[in-house]
Amino acid sequence: MVSYREVLSTPGVARLIASQLTARFPAGMIALAYLLHVERVHDSYGAAGLVLAATSVGQAIAGPLTSRWMGRWGIRPVVALTMVVSLASYLVIALMVLPVTAYMLVGFIGGLSTPPIQSAVRTIYPKMVNSRQLTPLFSLDASAQEIIWVIGPVVTTFIAVQVSTVVAILVAGVFLVGGTIWFLTSPVVGRVRIPRARRAIGKVLARRPVLLATIVGFLLIASAAGVEAGVVAVYGHGGPQAGIILAIWSIGSVFGGLAFGHLPIGPWALARRMLLVFVGVALAALILDFWWLAVMLLISGFGMAPALAVMFAIVSSSVKFSDTAEAYGWVGTGQLIGAAIGSAFAGFMIDAQGPQGAFIVGAAFALLGVLFPVIFVRWHPDLRGRDAGPIPDTEPVPVQPS
Known part of the structure; x- marks a missing residue:
């Protein structure tokens, strides 16, 4: 815990973590809010699913694209502009009754304009702390x-059920605007400027650690989406059990990230953490009992945040500073695609085999998430005793006064 105290005592770090979490809080709200709202308007979960799919496609495209724009126009202009467009999409969906196709178009535009705060903050981190503190910082962030x-999801469900789905979307908009403004007014955001990328978009995927993190991130989140669908299918919507189990799973991830965050990252680090995820999910698939699921997913959760932290670190250490934002954008896109595919596969398996089928899907994706970094272990950099910061660009990186 000493390493985390040192990181948080670094000027600006605590504010940056808190502000970016607030700005990104709608990520845990808006999908469920859209689902409940569009279903209420059109009386169809199928229609709501189409709107969510369109939104996810927009988010997947936006990942590397808007992240790359920050190197051309700066962090503040890009994040501010995308925030305004994203907020407009929230307001249209919340306040206007439209055909499903129109909702899909608005959702797509809103997804496309998702502020690239995650890419921005992980690009800024190496400029705030020394190389020894960077890995614990990534773990703390994850x-x-x-x-x-x-x-x-808890806040969204409560507001949507107790007040209205419109208010649930508007509350997400308040977090979006408040958190983004808080983030943008952080002095370090004004001081750090990302150099303009000189290579064509997508070239950063030629860096093997970036490709490794993108693929394993896809598999990890696909597994998580399958498990989440399975837990909901077991308990339905009639009680709190599903929410409690998913909360325990996330709590395991939090404690896992804090427990493993200070450990050196060797070439087998990602495979070991993914193995923990796989073991927990595979055992959970055996018995669909509340306490069994809670304990097994707690074990699985211990590997999730640490696996994400390793992905962030190997990406940071393997690309030039000018490419970091785009690289993290691709990692985020892989995770979004994983969420969509994992949910879809789990849905089909639930229809065919019941809730246990979704856990089988989750375990299968997690197993692939173990095998891939094992087979391609040479793609994984050994960061033991090495700087996890990005490779310096060949030209000076300008620093602007905030």
Whole structure:
């Protein structure tokens, strides 16, 4: 815990973590809010699913694209502009009754304009702390973001059921605007400027650690999506059990991130953490009992945030500073695609075999998430005793006064 105290005592770090979590809090709210709202308007979960799919496609495209724009126009202009467009999409869906196709178009535009705060903040981190502190900082960040996925859906469900779905979307908009402004007014955001990328978009995927993190991130989140669908299918919507189990899973991830965050990252680090995820999910598939699921997913959760932290670190250490934002954008896109595919596969398996089928899907994706970094272990950099910061660009990186 000493390493985390040192990181948080670094000027600006605590504010940056808190502000970016607040700005990204709608990520844990908006999908569920859209689902409940569009279903209420059109009386169809199928229609709501189409709107969510369109939104996810927009988010997947936006990942590397808007992240790359930050190197051309700066962090503040890009994040501010995308925030305004994203907020407009929230307001249109919340306040206007439209055909499903129109909702899909608005959702797509909103997804495309998702502020690239995650890419921005992980690009800024190496400029705030020394190389020894960077790995614990990535672990702290990966653990803290579980707050989004634990509290976000609970807040959304409560507001949507007790007040209205419109208010649930508007509250997400308040977090978006408030958190983004807080983030943008952080002095370090004004001081750090990302150099303009000189290579064509997508070239950064030629860096093997970036490709490794993108693929394993896809498999990890696909596994998580399958498990989440399975837990919901077991308990339905009639009680709190599903929410409690998913919260325990996320709590395991938080504690795992804090427990493993200080450990050196060797070439087998990602495979070992993914093995923990796989073992927990595979054992959970055997018995669909509340306490069994809770304990097994707690074990699985211990590997999730640490695996994400390793991905962030190997990406940071393997690309030039000018490419880091785009690289993290691709990693995020892989995770979004994983969420969509994992949910879809789990849905088909639930229809065919019941809830246990979704856990089988989750275990299968997690197993692939173990095998891939084992087979391609040479793609995984050994960061033991090495700087996890990005490779310096050949030209000076300008620093602007905030």
